[in-house]
Amino acid sequence: MATSPTKPATASSTKSSGFIYGPLLAGWLIPGGGHFLQRKWIRGSLLLVAIGTMFVLGILMQGKLYTSAQSILDMLGLAGDMGSGLFYLVSRQMGLGTDAIQVTTADYGTRFLVFAGLLNIIAAVDAHNLYTGRKK
Amino acid sequence: MTYSPSHFTAVLEFALCVSVVFGITQRDTPKRMLRYGAAAFGLFAGSAIVLSWLMFFLAR
Numbered sequence: 655m656a657t658s659p660t661k662p663a664t665a666s667s668t669k670s671s672g673f674i675y676g677p678l679l680a681g682w683l684i685p686g687g688g689h690f691l692q693r694k695w696i697r698g699s700l701l702l703v704a705i706g707t708m709f710v711l712g713i714l715m716q717g718k719l720y721t722s723a724q725s726i727l728d729m730l731g732l733a734g735d736m737g738s739g740l741f742y743l744v745s746r747q748m749g750l751g752t753d754a755i756q757v758t759t760a761d762y763g764t765r766f767l768v769f770a771g772l773l774n775i776i777a778a779v780d781a782h783n784l785y786t787g788r789k790k
Numbered sequence: 791m792t793y794s795p796s797h798f799t800a801v802l803e804f805a806l807c808v809s810v811v812f813g814i815t816q817r818d819t820p821k822r823m824l825r826y827g828a829a830a831f832g833l834f835a836g837s838a839i840v841l842s843w844l845m846f847f848l849a850r
Binding site: 697700701703704705707708711714715716757759762765766769770773776777779780789790 | 791792793794795797800803804806807808810811814815818819
């Protein structure tokens with residue numbers, strides 16, 4: 655009787671153990687945090703520098719941090735800002751990004767802040783994919 | 791402390807940061823990450839220059 659060949663173990667079954675959403679959560683709180691958890695030091699550092707620089711530049715350009723959602727556009731901006739995790743929470747606590755926009759670059763700054771959050775979400779999902787073995 | 795870059799400087803800074811994240815997250819190996827990131831940066835900056843000239847001629 656022929657025996658059926660054993661299936662190769664999928665990457666997801668061999669790699670992930672423990673709390674599967676840990677890297678996702680860490681990556682959301684601190685840019686590159688999910689990569690640091692998996693000892694991907696260079697990737698994590700580059701993500702931290704890129705996303706952190708973008709967030710700091712946004713604040714320095716006097717960009718606005720969304721604090722409430724009065725309209726659909728505000729809601730999208732708030733969702734983007736909250737993607738920055740601790741950066742957003744700490745900045746809110748420090749009262750940054752609350753001034754009324756008075757110069758053109760402040761509008762750029764607002765976009766930098768939103769995009770920093772969105773990029774951080776992409777990075778956190780990437781860390782999750784690395785953890786589950788979906789990505790090398 | 792405030793920072794007021796020109797529009798083009800802001801574009802380059804934006805392109806650089808986004809390209810780094812795109813390169814790392816969208817490709818698997820370091821060599822492919824570098825190539826993808828460089829291509830993304832070139833396309834961001836290049837398209838900004840091309841569109842700027844297009845708008846310049848459209849406005850005349």
